[in-house]
Amino acid sequence: MLQTGRSQTEVATELRVSQSVISRLQQRHRETGRVTERRRSGRPLATSQADDRYIVNNALRNRMMNALKCHVRNRLHQHGLRARRPARVPDHTTRHRHHRLAWAREHLRWTRDQWSYVVIKLHTDVP
Known part of the structure; x- marks a missing residue:
């Protein structure tokens, strides 16, 4: 042109x-x-496109993967995925444990009808 x-x-x-x-x-x-x-310098990719798809699919299936190798992590980042760790929940205090045990003992002998009322109540309260 x-x-x-x-x-x-x-x-x-x-x-x-x-x-x-x-x-x-x-x-x-x-x-x-x-x-x-022009051909660019730099390290060639260690994985193929098929390998990349496999890695991404596995990461999507198992979100709790904890030890990703560096090249695997880079491929996941390229596809918008990041490693996730579950949130750490604080330990229960002695008071918490006593309250949970007391609640369990109070409800130990509940019948199926009593529990079904709780389930129905929960479903009707949820918006």
Whole structure:
């Protein structure tokens, strides 16, 4: 398009990209004779796309995974997943334990009808 005499702005408007993208592509073509990106340095990926899908699916199934290796964690982060740890619940005090035991002893001999009333009551109170 540029070789036919059209301006960078016209080409950018037609392709719905910014003018700077067209400018960079033209500059790259002048320097290298290509418009594709040059090969970049860096460590190659240790996992394939299929491995990544497997890792993500397993993490979604088991949210309580605790020891993720670094490369696995990176793949999960790429897919928007983070390692989660369950919230730590404070220990019960002696007073709590006594109250729970007293409640259990009071309700030890309840019948099925008494418990069904509690279940029905809970269901009607919930909005």
